[in-house]
Every structure is written in C-alpha cells, then in structure tokens.
Amino acid sequence: MTLQEILSNLYVFVLATFLGLEVIRRVSPLLHTPLMSLTNAISAISLVGSLVILGAQETTLTTILGALAVTASTINVVSGFLITDRMLKMFKRREPSERGKSS
Amino acid sequence: MSAQAIFTQTSYIVAAALFILSLKWLSAVPTARRGVIAGEVGMILAIAGTLLLPQIVSYKWIVVTLLIGTAIGIPIAYLMPMTHVPQRTALSHSFGGLAVGLVGTAKYYLWHEHEPERLTTFIMAVLCFEVLLGFLTFTGSLMAFGKLQELIPTRPIVYRGQNFVNLSLLAVAIAIGVYLTVNPSQIQLFPIYIALALAFGVLLIMPIGGADMPTVIALLNSYAGISASAMGFVLQNKLLIIAGALDGSSGFILSIIMCKAMNRSFTNVLFGAFGQVSPQALKAEERTVRSATPEEAADILLAASSVVVIPGYGMAVAQAQHKVRELFDLLTRRGIDVKFGIHPVAGRMPGHMNVLLAEADIPYDRLYEMEDINSELPHTDVALVIGANDVVNPAAKHDKNSPIYGMPIIEADKARTVMVIKRSMNPGFAGIENELYYMDKTLMLFGDAKAYLSELVKVIGQEK
Numbered sequence: 001m002t003l004q005e006i007l008s009n010l011y012v013f014v015l016a017t018f019l020g021l022e023v024i025r026r027v028s029p030l031l032h033t034p035l036m037s038l039t040n041a042i043s044a045i046s047l048v049g050s051l052v053i054l055g056a057q058e059t060t061l062t063t064i065l066g067a068l069a070v071t072a073s074t075i076n077v078v079s080g081f082l083i084t085d086r087m088l089k090m091f092k093r094r095e096p097s098e099r100g101k102s103s
Numbered sequence: 104m105s106a107q108a109i110f111t112q113t114s115y116i117v118a119a120a121l122f123i124l125s126l127k128w129l130s131a132v133p134t135a136r137r138g139v140i141a142g143e144v145g146m147i148l149a150i151a152g153t154l155l156l157p158q159i160v161s162y163k164w165i166v167v168t169l170l171i172g173t174a175i176g177i178p179i180a181y182l183m184p185m186t187h188v189p190q191r192t193a194l195s196h197s198f199g200g201l202a203v204g205l206v207g208t209a210k211y212y213l214w215h216e217h218e219p220e221r222l223t224t225f226i227m228a229v230l231c232f233e234v235l236l237g238f239l240t241f242t243g244s245l246m247a248f249g250k251l252q253e254l255i256p257t258r259p260i261v262y263r264g265q266n267f268v269n270l271s272l273l274a275v276a277i278a279i280g281v282y283l284t285v286n287p288s289q290i291q292l293f294p295i296y297i298a299l300a301l302a303f304g305v306l307l308i309m310p311i312g313g314a315d316m317p318t319v320i321a322l323l324n325s326y327a328g329i330s331a332s333a334m335g336f337v338l339q340n341k342l343l344i345i346a347g348a349l350d351g352s353s354g355f356i357l358s359i360i361m362c363k364a365m366n367r368s369f370t371n372v373l374f375g376a377f378g379q380v381s382p383q384a385l386k387a388e389e390r391t392v393r394s395a396t397p398e399e400a401a402d403i404l405l406a407a408s409s410v411v412v413i414p415g416y417g418m419a420v421a422q423a424q425h426k427v428r429e430l431f432d433l434l435t436r437r438g439i440d441v442k443f444g445i446h447p448v449a450g451r452m453p454g455h456m457n458v459l460l461a462e463a464d465i466p467y468d469r470l471y472e473m474e475d476i477n478s479e480l481p482h483t484d485v486a487l488v489i490g491a492n493d494v495v496n497p498a499a500k501h502d503k504n505s506p507i508y509g510m511p512i513i514e515a516d517k518a519r520t521v522m523v524i525k526r527s528m529n530p531g532f533a534g535i536e537n538e539l540y541y542m543d544k545t546l547m548l549f550g551d552a553k554a555y556l557s558e559l560v561k562v563i564g565q566e567k
Contacts, residue, residue: 005339006225006336009335009336009339009341009344012341012344012345013332013335013336013344013348016344016345016348016349017348017351017352018352019123019349020126020348020349020350020351020352020353021352021355021356023123023126023127023130023349024126024349024352024353024356025356026127026130027126027129027130028130028131028132029360029445029447029453029454029457029472030132030454030457030467030470031129031130031131031132031135031454031457032357032360032452032453032454032457033188033192033452033453033454033455033457033458034129034135034454034458035126035129035353035357035453035454036192036320036321036324036353036354036357036452036453036454037188037191037192037195038125038126038129038138038139038142039126039324039328039349039350039353039354040192040195040196040199040324040327040350041142041146042122042125042126042142042145042146042346042349042350043199043327043328043331043346043347043349043350043351044146044195044198044199044202045118045122045146045149045331045342045343045346045347046199046202046203046206046331046334046343046347047150047202048149048150048153048340048342048343049206049334049338049340049343050202050205050206051150051153051154051159051165052153052156052158052159052338053206053209053210053213054164054165054168055154055156055158055159055160055161055162055164055165056158056159056160057160057161057164058213058217059212059213059216061209061212062209062212062213063164065205065206065208065209066164066205066206066209067164067167067168068201068202068205069201069202069203069205069206069209070164070165070168070169070172070202071168071171071172071175072172072198072199072201072202072205073172073198073199073202074168074169074171074172074173074176075172075175075176075179075195075198076176076195076198076199076202077146077172077176078172078173078175078176078177078180079175079176079177079179079180079191079195080176080180080195081139081142081143081146081180082176082177082180082181083179083180083183083188083191084139085136085139086180086181087185087188087458087461088132088135088136088139089136090185090458090461090462090464091132091135091461091467092461092464092466092467093466093467093468094466094468094469
C-alpha cells in the first residue's frame, strides 16, 4: 500500500467520523436503543470482508475462519435490521380519541 | 476497469451514502423506519457488489453460512422479548468483534504464507490493532451478556491488585503487537497475542457492575465500530472504513452521554469498580419509612391532577410496563395529566426505558427527558417511582460524601407527594441509601412492581 493510499483512507476515516458525530448528535434520546441496534447492523458490513475470505477458499484455515466470520456477521445484519424495525414500529403518538378526555 | 469492478465500486459508494442517510433519518421517530430501509438497501447492494468480485471462486460455503446466519438472526429479532434488548445488543457487539478478529487473523495467515511483502509496517500495525480490539470486544461483550442475563454475578467481581493485573496483561499484549508489527514473520506469537486479547476482554468487564452497563455497552459498541474501521484499512475497503467510523462515533457519543449522566469519567467506569456494597452502606441506621396500601395509593393518585412516572430497571425486571400502561390509561381517562420522566442511564442500556414503554403502547410524546421533566416536577402532584433508585436519590445533589455526588438526577423529591414502588428496603446497585425514601412526603409501596401495579389498577378500575 502506497503512502498516498494510506492518506486517502485516513481522509475517509476522519471525514466519516466527524460526519457520524454530527449526524448522531441529533438523534433523539428516545431512540438511543434503536440507534445502537441500527449502527450495529451497519457495522456488520464487515460481512463484505468475511465473504471475500470465505469465497476465495485459499487455505483450510482461512476458509474455516471466513465461514465463522460470515455466520457471525450475517446474524448481526439480519437480527440488527429486523429488531430495529420491530422496535421502531412500537413508537406511536397518542391516538386522537384518547386525547385529554375527562370522565 | 472492468464492468464488474465499476459495479462493485459504485455499489459501495451508494451503500456508504445510504448508511449516512439511514442514521440521519433515524434522528426522529417519523422518519426512523425509512432509515432502516435505507440501511437494508445499502447492505444488500454492498453484498451484491462483493459477491461479484473475481476473487470469489466458490459460492457453496457462502450460501450455507448466509443461510445459517439468517436462520439464527430471524428468531433473535422476532422472538426476543423487549426486556432482553440489552442482552441482544451485547451479544451482537460480541459477534461483530469476533467477525473482525477472525478476518484479521485470516488475512495475517494468508499474507504471511503467500504474499509476505504485503505485511508492511503500517498494515501490520493496523492489523494488530484490529485483532486486539476485535477479540477483546468479543469476550468483553460476552461477559456483558452473561452479566445482563445473570449467568454470572452482576455485582462487580474485584480482587486486590486487579487494575495492576489488567494493565500488565494489556501491556504484554501491546508489546507483542509492536514486536509483530516490526517482525511480521514471527507467526508463532500470533496465537499468544489472540489469547491475551481474549483474556483482557474478560478481565476488563469482570469488575463492572450492573448499573454501569449502559456506559459499558456504549463503549463496546464504539470498540466494535473502530475495529471494523481498522479492518477497512487492512482490506483497503473504504466502505468498511466509513461504516465502522459511523458505528464508532455513535458508540462514542452514547458513552459520553452515559458518563455525563452519571457524572463519571471513562477511566472511572472501567477501573473504578463502582457498585460494590461498602460496609457503611450495609449497616445503615434504622430509620422509619411510611408505607401505603394500594387503596391509599389509589386515592392519592385519583386526587392528583398531574402525575410523573419515573421508571427504572426494576420495571424491566418485573416486566411491569404493560401494567404501567393500564394505569396510564385509567388516569388519563379521568383527565389526570400523566408524563414519564426518563433518566439517560435508567435501565441497562441507552434508551432502554423508552423502548419498553413504547412496547406497552405508551405514546412517545408522553416520554420526557431528564432536563424537561425536572422543570415540571415542582408543580407535579405525585411522582411515582417504579423500580428506579439511584437516579432519584437527592444525595447526588448535596451529599459530598455520597459515591453518586454530582450525578444529575430526576428531582422526584420536588413533587408534592412521592410514591416509590419497591420490592424491599435493600439498597440499589450502587449500594447507597436513598434518602428520598425517608422524606415526610414519601410513601413506600412495597411489593413486586407488576403485582403492586395490578392491585392499583384493580382498585382504581373499581372506583367509578
């Protein structure tokens, strides 16, 4: 890897970190649990790296490690996105019929 | 560039953009579900782009493992009760860390054997960092899972010289990492390095108590993200760098919020072993408290015009959120204004209470953050504390000797009447006496939160 590639990757890292800090600062505390499960699903993008190792099948060792890594990441991708959606579905505003009625 | 390479790269760029949009849309409830869809589309695109790479020679094991992962993931997402969300989160951090650690290991062995020239100093340094962080997140999160699931004691496990042992272990691991960075050919050291990383993860979380779990989970979230980003550097994959950085910064922000909400520093959370029962706390003087029957409590609630409910981990343990909702309905129908005051560290992970109350169909516009509810509490008739303890302890504001001094609290003591549903007078996780319970205006409602609320709901329901 040349110095230039290292630097361009570092640029990407720094910019993404600051962008992440700005975007996530705005997330309502109400949604901090779904936020954590969503970012968790997104960071399971490491699946991409595991797929290459598993699919390349270069040595037995790397194929086994790759298979474990793909399984672990897939669990995170699938359960992460689905449970985030399941949680978000539960957040409802008050139904109009219930509003401020006194007995 | 071949057509396939262009497609792969484009899919990665679009995926990165979608991930950022996904988090942006998650910032508010009305757009949040769109955020999940954006994330899912991004993920599918990235996977499709990867599967077309020419390095992939066989799809057999890919299909098998993708199916196994999906078969495990779907039941986790749909069958897991909402009270177990902290455990699932800890478990997913651990899977994330494991995957990253394994990929780093595989790459090292592969390059060591076939392309040693690729193991430059920079790559080795990042790879060692990735493997250390990945594996320590793996075992650390497993420990957090064990504590949350109560497979291992939730109280801090401490012994003399613990910090010294932990830091020495970390120092040895880092020394080996540095040595490997300089001499990538010393492959026999690599398994030792992995073992040290795994052991450090266990030792790091062992002394941490249940009340500190929100901070620790956020911190482990951050580690999982940063390690994924490091993996992006090793694999020269900018999408991984971006997604990991987003996850890392999210965990970082959440841990800062949690630390602030407890008035503690990172080092204090990790090395302070908060939550041990100190001898003074146990032999607290006998003081009298006033208790009340469900009938008395019902009368007070019905005479009120405003009620603020302050939930804590005890509500989650008792699975009382649905009974809370019934109480909320009964009181609201009678024109009583019911709000919920949520402390940032109530529960076992950030936002834990909000999810439980939303699960019980309590409208989210009734859930208030600490600062907002504190300005209302002085005009509130009844503060009803359900399973919360340290987050409403007034000692945090004035008792300089209290371990929680300086921690921002929900000022339940400012309300005209305070009612506390609690199992017994045992001190909470921090092992600290709560003077709120001894105030003249406080009524203790002893019992399991769910059972007591059922009684309360029954009594109020009968009074027409």
